Amino acid sequence: MPTDQHVLPETDLIIPACHKEEEEEYEVVYHKPATLVDANMHYCPGCAHSLVHKLIMEVVEELNIQDKTVGVAPVGCSVFAYDYMDIDMQEAAHGRACAVATGIKRLMPDKYVFTYQGDGDLAAIGIAETLHAINRGENILIVFMNNAVYGMTSGQMAPTTLAGMHTTTSPDGRDVSFYGAPIKVAELMANLPGSFYVTRQAVNSANAVRKTRKALMNAFKYQQLHKGTCLVEIIGNCPSNWKMTPVEAVKFIDEEMVKTFPLGDIKVPNTEDLKIF
Amino acid sequence: MSEFKLMKGNEAMAEAAILAGCDAYFGYPITPQSEVLEYLAREMPKHNRIVMQAESEVASINMVYGAAGAGFRAMTSSSSPGISLMQEGISYIAGAELPCLIVNVNRAGPGLGTIQPGQGDYFQSTKGGGHGDYKMIVLAPASVQEMADFVFLGFDLADKYRNPVLMLSDGAIGQMMEKVQFKPYTRPETDKSSWATTGKPRTRNRNYITSLHILPEKMEIHNLKLEEKFKKIRENEVRLEEMNTADAEYLFVAYGLSARICQKAMDIAREKGIRIGLLRPITLYPYPYRRLLELAGQVKMMLSVELNSGQMVEDVRLAVEGKVPVEFYGRMGGMMPTPEEIVHHLETLIQYHHAN
Numbered sequence: 001m002p003t004d005q006h007v008l009p010e011t012d013l014i015i016p017a018c019h020k021e022e023e024e025e026y027e028v029v030y031h032k033p034a035t036l037v038d039a040n041m042h043y044c045p046g047c048a049h050s051l052v053h054k055l056i057m058e059v060v061e062e063l064n065i066q067d068k069t070v071g072v073a074p075v076g077c078s079v080f081a082y083d084y085m086d087i088d089m090q091e092a093a094h095g096r097a098c099a100v101a102t103g104i105k106r107l108m109p110d111k112y113v114f115t116y117q118g119d120g121d122l123a124a125i126g127i128a129e130t131l132h133a134i135n136r137g138e139n140i141l142i143v144f145m146n147n148a149v150y151g152m153t154s155g156q157m158a159p160t161t162l163a164g165m166h167t168t169t170s171p172d173g174r175d176v177s178f179y180g181a182p183i184k185v186a187e188l189m190a191n192l193p194g195s196f197y198v199t200r201q202a203v204n205s206a207n208a209v210r211k212t213r214k215a216l217m218n219a220f221k222y223q224q225l226h227k228g229t230c231l232v233e234i235i236g237n238c239p240s241n242w243k244m245t246p247v248e249a250v251k252f253i254d255e256e257m258v259k260t261f262p263l264g265d266i267k268v269p270n271t272e273d274l275k276i277f
Numbered sequence: 278m279s280e281f282k283l284m285k286g287n288e289a290m291a292e293a294a295i296l297a298g299c300d301a302y303f304g305y306p307i308t309p310q311s312e313v314l315e316y317l318a319r320e321m322p323k324h325n326r327i328v329m330q331a332e333s334e335v336a337s338i339n340m341v342y343g344a345a346g347a348g349f350r351a352m353t354s355s356s357s358p359g360i361s362l363m364q365e366g367i368s369y370i371a372g373a374e375l376p377c378l379i380v381n382v383n384r385a386g387p388g389l390g391t392i393q394p395g396q397g398d399y400f401q402s403t404k405g406g407g408h409g410d411y412k413m414i415v416l417a418p419a420s421v422q423e424m425a426d427f428v429f430l431g432f433d434l435a436d437k438y439r440n441p442v443l444m445l446s447d448g449a450i451g452q453m454m455e456k457v458q459f460k461p462y463t464r465p466e467t468d469k470s471s472w473a474t475t476g477k478p479r480t481r482n483r484n485y486i487t488s489l490h491i492l493p494e495k496m497e498i499h500n501l502k503l504e505e506k507f508k509k510i511r512e513n514e515v516r517l518e519e520m521n522t523a524d525a526e527y528l529f530v531a532y533g534l535s536a537r538i539c540q541k542a543m544d545i546a547r548e549k550g551i552r553i554g555l556l557r558p559i560t561l562y563p564y565p566y567r568r569l570l571e572l573a574g575q576v577k578m579m580l581s582v583e584l585n586s587g588q589m590v591e592d593v594r595l596a597v598e599g600k601v602p603v604e605f606y607g608r609m610g611g612m613m614p615t616p617e618e619i620v621h622h623l624e625t626l627i628q629y630h631h632a633n
Contacts, residue, residue: 067478070347073487082485088474090346091487093369096339099331103343103351104474106327107301111476129339132332 033061035086046246048236051203055213069112072097076118077151095126098133101140114141120150123159123183137194137228141219147236155241159183186233190267196228198267202235204250286424286451291316293428300349301327303337307359308392309448310382334359338366345375346486348473354380368407372488376435380444382451385611393611394448399588402445403562412507413443415561417532421455436467449534516559525554530593531582532558541616569596583607
């Protein structure tokens with residue numbers, strides 16, 4: 001009899017927690033946000049995008065702002081973000097998300113507008129649009145996914161690639177004497193008066209996920225203040241292009257990425273500004 | 278009817294934008310059209326509209342994308358080098374089917390070229406410009422009055438077809454002052470609720486703006502849908518002006534500023550007994566191929582006069598299907614031909630074709 005080791009024996013099958021007849025016996029402590037589309041995501045196993053998509057949609061659901069939120073998707077792995085987020089969205093050309101978001105937000109100042117961009121999109125081809133949007137203090141949230149590599153085109157060097165890091169276009173490791181050092185986007189943008197809240201987080205542990213969720217929650221809320229741009233940089237795991245297992249990728253963030261990209265708040269609003277909350 | 282005003286073409290266009298209900302203008306300074314941004318920076322806030330000087334033409338066209346995608350009337354304007362920078366954004370706008378108005382106050386190129394008027398952007402304007410299969414509706418004004426009128430028309434056509442509209446003017450019409458009258462305007466009803474990203478209420482599916490269709494089967498369906506739209510545009514939106522074509526033996530074909538010069542050349546030629554008419558395409562896309570083919574059965578020769586090395590002449594030749602000789606006369610580099618110069622060239626050509 002042919003065997004297939006991927007088929008689980010019946011006893012190991014997971015039984016849904018809220019079985020219909022017994023529904024009342026369970027307290028729901030967690031649910032998938034209704035703002036997240038019930039679709040199979042195209043992301044690789046161990047990728048940070050799906051998790052961050054979910055966090056953003058949790059925040060939108062919790063703040064009850066689905067009808068007031070417009071997102072801007074980038075070009076890169078998250079180009080299909082609008083397939084997963086059940087909100088109105090626009091797909092921007094590569095690097096232009098902040099300009100598109102400016103167009104949306106200036107016409108609809110009371111909406112919550114965010115961009116979702118990778119490191120190639122934001123820090124290479126779109127650095128001008130990003131910097132100027134922040135310098136104008138556009139009241140948008142920029143979610144910046146930094147995994148130090150071009151994901152969709154499968155592993156080329158990004159502006160944020162670590163010194164010495166091997167990619168398909170830096171096969172001997174990034175030579176900073178040739179390509180310069182990785183751009184620390186959060187620190188750079190925090191210097192602009194137009195930025196209101198700048199933080200760098202990760203999603204490689206439960207604790208990190210909680211902190212990122214909190215950062216996203218704050219950043220969405222701060223849009224109500226019309227005080228400037230919020231930038232949440234998130235160090236993303238990219239096991240496929242880092243040529244690692246998902247577990248190794250999680251460790252790589254703690255052991256290597258944070259040396260160049262330390263986690264934590266870089267610019268926080270003063271308490272006076274936050275009195276409203 | 279409102280009174281006549283004396284205005285620059287660029288300013289008349291800017292004022293028309295306000296009257297046409299333009300919600301937002303995004304631009305970047307470049308000669309010879311900086312007056313548009315200056316005028317609107319002064320006037321738009323008085324009407325609670327959005328005006329913004331972007332960091333580049335790349336940014337301004339993408340701001341237009343965002344605003345148009347949210348359902349607002351948005352426009353930008355620039356001149357040739359800036360329009361080149363916008364081609365990426367225009368291709369995305371066409372792909373995502375967003376209505377907006379783009380104005381090119383054409384100067385002479387290539388490269389930085391010069392700030393003087395030119396018509397060297399004809400190919401870029403009418404054949405696509407950016408990557409991929411798309412077309413813009415292209416309106417070519419020949420007067421300050423038309424620079425104003427075509428703002429209204431341009432916005433309406435953009436909304437009607439969910440397609441970017443380009444007004445292709447030039448540095449002379451943009452800079453010169455003429456009388457202009459702003460006619461009463463009623464904005465046609467358009468419902469953008471089925472696609473504009475205004476925030477998703479529970480009562481409808483999410484709207485998203487994109488030009489991405491990764492599956493080739495779906496992309497081709499999208500391409501075919503666009504082609505169907507361009508076909509409708511070709512069938513319904515050809516606009517042209519004819520002068521003295523009823524008895525014409527010869528025909529000038531010229532648009533914009535060149536048509537203004539040809540008008541004078543036509544008068545001089547007629548005084549000399551040369552029965553010449555003028556066909557002025559108002560829409561450069563869709564192009565008046567059919568009317569030119571009809572006239573090919575009537576005239577002995579057509580002469581395309583342009584401020585470039587011969588671009589529109591290719592469309593004239595395409596139109597007449599080899600039935601009559603199609604000649605070209607042009608000046609470049611910001612130089613403009615005099616009417617006498619054109620007539621002299623016309624007479625030489627008539628002699629040449631008579632001898633052969």
